[in-house]
Amino acid sequence: MSSSKSSKIFFYILILTLVxxxxxxxxxxxxASNPKTIYVELSQFKYNPGRIIVNKGDTVILELRSTDVTxxxxxxxxxxxxxAPPGEVVTIRITADMVGKFKIxxxxxxxxxxxxxxxxxxxxxxxVNTPFIVSIGLILLFGIITLIKVMGGVEI
Amino acid sequence: xxxxxxxxxxxxxxxEYIDILRVKxxxxxVIHRAFQWAVIVPNLFVFWFLITAGFVGSxxxxxxxxxxxxxxxxxxxxxxxxxxxLARGWCTICPLPIFGEWLQRKSMIKKTNYQKPLGxxxxxxxxxxxxxxxxxxxxxxxxxxVLLVSxxxxxxxxxxxxxxxxxxxxxxYSKRAFCRYVCPVGGFIGLFSMFSSIELRVKDRQLCKKHxxxxxxxxxxxxxxxxxxxxPGNMDxxxxxxxxxxxxxxxxxxxxxxxxxxxxxxLLVSKGKxxxxxxxxxxxxxxxxxxVAVMQGPWGWLRDWANVFYSPxxxxxxxxxxxxxxxxxxxxxxxLAIVPALFYVTAAISKYFSESKHSVKDIFTGFSxxxxxxxxxAWIAFSIPIIQVNWSYILNTISDPFGWGWNxxxxxxxxxxxxxxxxIPYEQLIILLIGLYYSIKTGYKLAxxxxxxxxxxxxxLPQLVFIVIASSTFxxxxxx
Amino acid sequence: xxxxxxxxxxxxxxxxxxxPTAAIYIKYNGKTLPIxxxxxxxxxxxxxxxxxxxxxxxxxxxIIVKKGETVTFVIRxxxxxxxxxxxxxxxxxxxxxxxxxxxxxxxxxxxxxxVFYCSVYCSPLHYKMTGKIIVVxx
Ligand SMILES: [Cu+2]
Ligand SMILES: [Cu+2]
Numbered sequence: 001m002s003s004s005k006s007s008k009i010f011f012y013i014l015i016l017t018l019v020x021x022x023x024x025x026x027x028x029x030x031x032a033s034n035p036k037t038i039y040v041e042l043s044q045f046k047y048n049p050g051r052i053i054v055n056k057g058d059t060v061i062l063e064l065r066s067t068d069v070t071x072x073x074x075x076x077x078x079x080x081x082x083x084a085p086p087g088e089v090v091t092i093r094i095t096a097d098m099v100g101k102f103k104i105x106x107x108x109x110x111x112x113x114x115x116x117x118x119x120x121x122x123x124x125x126x127x128v129n130t131p132f133i134v135s136i137g138l139i140l141l142f143g144i145i146t147l148i149k150v151m152g153g154v155e156i
Numbered sequence: 157x158x159x160x161x162x163x164x165x166x167x168x169x170x171x172e173y174i175d176i177l178r179v180k181x182x183x184x185x186v187i188h189r190a191f192q193w194a195v196i197v198p199n200l201f202v203f204w205f206l207i208t209a210g211f212v213g214s215x216x217x218x219x220x221x222x223x224x225x226x227x228x229x230x231x232x233x234x235x236x237x238x239x240x241x242l243a244r245g246w247c248t249i250c251p252l253p254i255f256g257e258w259l260q261r262k263s264m265i266k267k268t269n270y271q272k273p274l275g276x277x278x279x280x281x282x283x284x285x286x287x288x289x290x291x292x293x294x295x296x297x298x299x300x301x302v303l304l305v306s307x308x309x310x311x312x313x314x315x316x317x318x319x320x321x322x323x324x325x326x327x328x329y330s331k332r333a334f335c336r337y338v339c340p341v342g343g344f345i346g347l348f349s350m351f352s353s354i355e356l357r358v359k360d361r362q363l364c365k366k367h368x369x370x371x372x373x374x375x376x377x378x379x380x381x382x383x384x385x386x387x388p389g390n391m392d393x394x395x396x397x398x399x400x401x402x403x404x405x406x407x408x409x410x411x412x413x414x415x416x417x418x419x420x421x422x423l424l425v426s427k428g429k430x431x432x433x434x435x436x437x438x439x440x441x442x443x444x445x446x447x448v449a450v451m452q453g454p455w456g457w458l459r460d461w462a463n464v465f466y467s468p469x470x471x472x473x474x475x476x477x478x479x480x481x482x483x484x485x486x487x488x489x490x491x492l493a494i495v496p497a498l499f500y501v502t503a504a505i506s507k508y509f510s511e512s513k514h515s516v517k518d519i520f521t522g523f524s525x526x527x528x529x530x531x532x533x534a535w536i537a538f539s540i541p542i543i544q545v546n547w548s549y550i551l552n553t554i555s556d557p558f559g560w561g562w563n564x565x566x567x568x569x570x571x572x573x574x575x576x577x578x579x580i581p582y583e584q585l586i587i588l589l590i591g592l593y594y595s596i597k598t599g600y601k602l603a604x605x606x607x608x609x610x611x612x613x614x615x616x617l618p619q620l621v622f623i624v625i626a627s628s629t630f631x632x633x634x635x636x
Numbered sequence: 637x638x639x640x641x642x643x644x645x646x647x648x649x650x651x652x653x654x655x656p657t658a659a660i661y662i663k664y665n666g667k668t669l670p671i672x673x674x675x676x677x678x679x680x681x682x683x684x685x686x687x688x689x690x691x692x693x694x695x696x697x698x699i700i701v702k703k704g705e706t707v708t709f710v711i712r713x714x715x716x717x718x719x720x721x722x723x724x725x726x727x728x729x730x731x732x733x734x735x736x737x738x739x740x741x742x743x744x745x746x747x748x749x750x751v752f753y754c755s756v757y758c759s760p761l762h763y764k765m766t767g768k769i770i771v772v773x774x
Contacts, residue, residue, distance in 0.1 A: 045463070046456020069758055070717040070731065077578020085717070085731060086757045101581055101635055103452070105545065107572055109734040110716060112217050112306040113463060115546055120454040132635040135585050139592060139627050143620065146593050150600040151613065201651055208656045212663045215691060216715045219735065263641055264648070552735075558659070561685075561712055561737075569735075 035059040035093070042071040042084050044111050047104055047119035054096045056125050064090040072107030075121050081107050096123040100131045173415040176354075177404065182414075186401040189378065192248065193265045200251035203315065205557075210312025214559025218549040220308040221557035226315070227305040228550055232543050234345075236536045240419070243349035243356075247342065247398040252318050253335055256326025257383070267378050275327035280337055280385075286432040290343030291439055295491065297340050298443055299484055302450065302462040331383040336396055347436045348532045349394040350422035350525070351594070355415045356388070356397050363411050364389030372403040372412075379406035388412060393422040395433070423525040423598045426605065434524035435496065441527055441626065442491035444534035448633045452541065458483070499524065502622045510607040510615030522606060523619055526599035530623060533591025534630050537584035545574040584634040592627045599623060681708045686718035686732065686754065689761035694752070697767030702774050703747050712737040719755035722769070731756055744771040 040062055041048040054060050064073055064084040073090070074081045077098060084090045106117035122129060177183045185191055202225075210222035217223040238246045258264050260273045297304065297314070304310050318339070325334040335342050358364050364372075372388050375381030382388070384398045388407075391397060404412045449455060450462050464480035503520035506512070512519065548570045553559070555568040562568065603616035685695040701707050711720045713732040720729040725742060732738045744750075754765040 043456075045459050047454070048456065050454030050456055070733075070756060074574075076574065076580065077576075083733075098578070100578075102578060103541075103580070104454075105574070105577075108717065109216060109218060112215075113302065113459060114216075115218055115549075116302070116306070116451045116459060118452055118454065119456075129636060131581070132632065135631045135635050136628055138585070138589065139624060139631060142589050143592060143596055143624050143627075146596045147600065147620065150597050197648060200648075201655065204652055204655050208659045211656075212659045214714065216734075219715070258645075264645055266638070266641055558663075559714065560663075561714070 035061050037061045037063060039063050039065070040073075042066040042073070042106075043068050045106075045113040045117045047117075049119075051120040051122055052104070053120075053122045053124060055127065056096055056099050056123055059093065059095045062092050062094065064092070069110050070108050071110050071117070072105070074105045074107040076102040076105065078102060078121070083108055099123050099125050101129070173355075173413075173417050175359075175413040176416055177412070177414045183404075186414075187405050189267065189405070190265050192400060195249045196251050196254050199249050200254060203251050207312045207315050207319075209557050210308035210310075210315075212558060213308060215308060216559060217306040217308060218546065219553065219556070219559035221553040222308045222311050223305065224546075224550045224553040226311055228542050228546055232539050235348075235532075235539050239345055239348045239352060240532065240536075241353050242399075243352035243354050243394045244345055244397060244399050245354075246345055247335060248400060250335075252315075252339070253322040253326060253332060255319065256323040256334065257332070259323070260326055260331070261380065267375075267380060269377075273330070275330075277330045278328055280329050280333040284337055286430060287337070287343045287346070287436055288432050289338050290340055291432065291436055293338065293340030294343055295439060295488060298446075299487055300464075301447070302459070303464075305451075331385065332398060333385075335398060336384055343436055344440055346395040347433060347440065347528060351420045351528050351532055352394055353417060353419050355394055355417055355422070356399060356403075357391060357413060357415060358388050359411050359413050361389060363409055367409065371406040371408060375402075376406045376408075379403070381406055392425045393428055395422070395428065420529055420594050420598055423528055424601050424605070426522065429521055429525065431521055434521045435492065437524045437527050437531060438495045438499065439491040441531040441534065442495045443487070444531060444538055445629065445633065446487055446490065448534075448538050448630070452538070453633070499527075499622060502618045505618040506603075506615045509618060510603075510611040512607050512611075512615060514606055519606060523599060523602055526595050526602055526619060526623065527626070529594030529598060530588075530591040530626060533587050533594075537587045537630065537634065540583055540587070541577070541580050544580060545577055546572075547575065548572045581635045585631060588627055588630050588634070592623065595623045595627075596620065680706065681710060683710045683712060684720065684767075686711060686713045686720070686765075688715055688718075688759040689765045690759055691715065693765045694754075694767040699767070699769045701744055701769060701771055703744060703771055704774060706741055706743040708739050708741050710737050710739050716758045717756045718758055718765075720752055721755045722750050722752045724750050727752075728755065744769070747771045747773050 036058070038049075038052055038060055040052070042064055043066070052060075052062070062073075064082070066084040066086045066088075068086060070083060070085045072081065072083050073092070075094070077100075078094065080092060080094065082090055082092055100123060102121045102123070104119035104121050106114055108114075110117065124130070177186070206222040206225055209220055213220040213222065234246055260275055260277075262268050262274050300310075304314060322334045322339070325338060326332070364370075367389075370387075370389075371379065371381065373381050379402050382403055383400060384396055386396055388403045404414075450458050461479040461483040464477060464483070500516070500520050503523060504516050506523070507514070507516050507519055514522075549572070551567040551570050555565045556562040599619045600612070600616050603612045603619065607615040682696075682699055684699075687693060687695065699707075709720065709729070711718070711729050711732050713734045713736060716734050717731050719731050720740070721727060722742070725744075727740060727742050729738050729740045748771055750769045750771065752767050752769060754762060756762075758765065
C-alpha cells in the first residue's frame with residue numbers, strides 16, 4: 001500500500017471520529033414521561049453517587065444536598081449550572097437527550113481540590129454506552145489499518 | 157502554503173530532515189553567547205514571582221497565580237507543545253539550574269577562561285549514571301501530586317527546593333549533572349523528547365571522528381562545550397541533549413545541524429536503551445492512568461485517599477494515613493511492578509512466538525519504547541481539559557496574581573465557563589488514536605529489528621495486543 | 637569579571653530581591669498603598685474580608701463606629717462562599733460567592749457591642765468565624 005493512500009485512510013478515520021462524535025451530540029430523542037428522582041450528596045471534592053447513569057430520553061430529577069460548604073453542579077454539554085448551598089435542597093430536572101459521558105463539575109470554589117471535584121453523568125442507549133463501544137471499535141479498526149500500513153512500508 | 161504542505165509530508169512520510177540552522181537568523185541567534193541568558197532570565201523572573209506568590213498569596217489554588225501558571229499553563233505548554241515539537245526545548249529556557257551554572261562558570265554570559273570552575277567539579281558517581289534517581293524523584297513528587305497541584309505553598313516549596321538542590325549539587329558535581337541525572341522533570345522530558353519532531357545532530361560523523369581537539373566536548377574560546385556530558389559526534393537520540401547550543405558555538409567546522417523531522421525516530425535506536433528508561437516508560441504510562449482516575453474520575457474516595465494531608469479548608473493535618481498507604485501502593489505498585497510485569501509476560505510471549513535468539517529481558521527493554529507515543533498522548537489527553545475547562549482561572553489570576561482582590565487588567569471577574577466541554581472525551585479519543593498509530597508503527601519497526609524476517613508479525617502480535625489493551629483502558633477512562 | 641557582566645549580574649540580583657520584597661511589603665503594609673489587599677474604599681465604607689477561620693476569619697474582626705453613623709460594609713469573600721449576619725440588628729448580607737463582594741448599609745442607633753457571624757457553613761471552624769462591631773458615643 002502506498003504511503004500517501006494509507007495516510008488518506010488515516011485522515012478519513014479522524015474525520016469519521018469527528019462526525020460520529022458530532023452525531024452523538026445533536027440527535028434529539030423522544031422524552032420519556034417517567035421522571036425518576038436521584039439523590040446526590042455533595043461534599044468536599046466528591047459527588048455521591050459519583051456516576052449517574054441514565055438512558056437516553058429519560059427525564060431525571062436530581063435532588064442535590066451539600067453536606068459541608070457551597071458546591072456547584074455543572075454538567076458538560078448540558079448547559080446546567082446550579083449552586084447547592086449547605087442546608088438547602090436544590091432540585092433540577094434533566095432530560096437526557098445526548099448520549100455519552102459528560103463530566104459533572106463543581107462550579108463554585110469550595111477548597112483546595114475544587115478543580116478536581118468531578119463526577120460522571122453517563123447517558124446510555126438502551127443500557128449501552130454507545131460512544132465507548134464505538135471507540136473500542138475504532139481503536140481496533142485503526143490499529144489494524146495502521147498495522148497493514150506499516151507492514152507495507154517497512155524494509156526488513 | 158503548498159510548499160509547506162509538501163515540506164510537512166516529506167518530513168513525516170519520507171524520513172527527510174530539514175536543517176533549521178540553515179535559516180541564517182536562527183543560527184545567528186543561537187550561536188550568540190547571550191542567547192541562553194536572554195531566554196532564561198525573563199523565565200527566571202517569572203518563576204521567582206510565581207514562587208513568591210505561592211508563599212504570600214491566597215492559599216486557594218485557583219486564585220493564586222503560582223498554581224494556575226505552573227500547573228495549568230506551564231504544564232499544558234510543556235506536555236502538549238514543548239515536548240512533542242521541541243524536544244528538550246524546555247531545558248533551553250529552564251531557570252532552575254541557572255544559579256549553579258552561573259556560579260560554576262563565574263559568569264552569566266561570557267566564556268571565562270579560568271583554569272578551574274567554581275565548586276568542587278566532581279565527577280558524577282558512576283553508580284548513578286542512569287535515570288533511576290529521576291524515576292524515584294518523579295514517583296515521590298507524584299505521591300503527593302494532589303497536594304502539589306492544589307496548594308500554592310507546596311508548589312512554591314517544591315520549586316524553591318529544586319532551585320536549592322540544583323545549585324548545591326552543581327557546586328559539588330561538574331556541569332549539568334543535576335539536569336541529566338537528578339531533575340525529576342528532566343527524566344520524562346528526555347524520554348518523551350525521543351518522540352519529538354526536532355533533533356540536534358552532526359552533519360558528517362567522519363569529520364567528527366577525525367577531528368582531534370573536539371571543542372564540542374572540551375569547549376573553546378567562545379564555548380563551554382557540552383554541559384550535558386554528550387558527544388554530538390555519536391549522538392543518536394534526543395534523550396540527554398539539553399539544546400543549549402554550546403556545541404553549535406564550539407564546532408569549528410559548522411558541523412552541527414538542528415533537524416525538523418518526523419515523530420518518534422529515536423525510539424528505534426537501540427544504542428543507549430536501558431532498564432532505567434524502560435521503567436520510566438512504565439511510570440509515565442501508569443501515572444497517566446492514575447492521574448486521570450484521581451483528578452478527573454468520579455471516584456471521590458480515591459481523591460480522599462490521595463489527599464492525605466487535608467484538614468479543611470487549607471491546613472495540612474495528616475488524616476487518613478491508612479488510606480494514603482493504599483494510594484501509595486497503587487502509584488508505586490502499578491508503575492514499578494504491575495505494568496512492567498504485564499509487559500514482561502508480553503515480551504516472553506513475543507519471544508515464544510518468534511523463537512527469537514534475544515533474551516526476554518532484551519525484548520522487554522527494547523520494546524518498552526513502543527509505549528512512549530501512547531504514554532505521551534495519554535498525558536496530553538489528560539492535560540487537555542485543564543485548559544479547556546479552567547482557562548478562566550488563568551485569566552483571573554493574571555489580574556489578581558495573589559488573590560488579594562486586585563483587578564489589574566480587568567480580567568479578574570471573567571466567569572468560569574468551559575469551552576465546548578462536551579467535546580473533551582472525543583478530543584481525548586482522537587489524541588489517543590494518534591498515540592496508538594505511532595506506538596504500533598514503532599513497535600512493528602522494532603519487531604523488524606529484533607525478529608527474523610518471516611516471524612516479524614507473529615512476534616509483534618503480543619505487543620499489538622498490549623498496545624490495544626492499554627489504549628482501550630484509556631478509552632474507558634475517557635469515555636466509559 | 638568585566639564591567640558589562642558585573643552590571644548585568646547586579647541588576648539580575650536586584651530584580652530577584654525586589655520581587656519578593658515588594659510582594660511582602662504590599663502584603664503587610666497594603667493599607668497605606670492604593671493597591672494592597674486591605675485597601676479601604678472611602679469614608680463611611682468598611683471593607684470586610686472573609687477568609688475561612690483557619691486562614692484568619694474576618695479581617696478586620698473588630699470594627700469601631702460612631703453612634704448614629706450609617707456604615708457601608710463591603711463583604712468580600714476571599715476563598716469560599718461566606719455571608720455576614722448581625723442577628724441583633726436583623727442584618728443579613730446573604731451568600732457572598734468566592735471572589736465576589738456584596739455591600740450592606742447599617743445604621744447604628746444604640747451604643748454597644750454587636751457580634752457578627754458568618755452565615756454560610758464554610759469550614760469545620762465556621763462557628764468560630766465571628767467578629768464584633770463596637771459602637772461608641774459620638
Ligand atoms: Cu465543590
Ligand atoms: Cu464563612
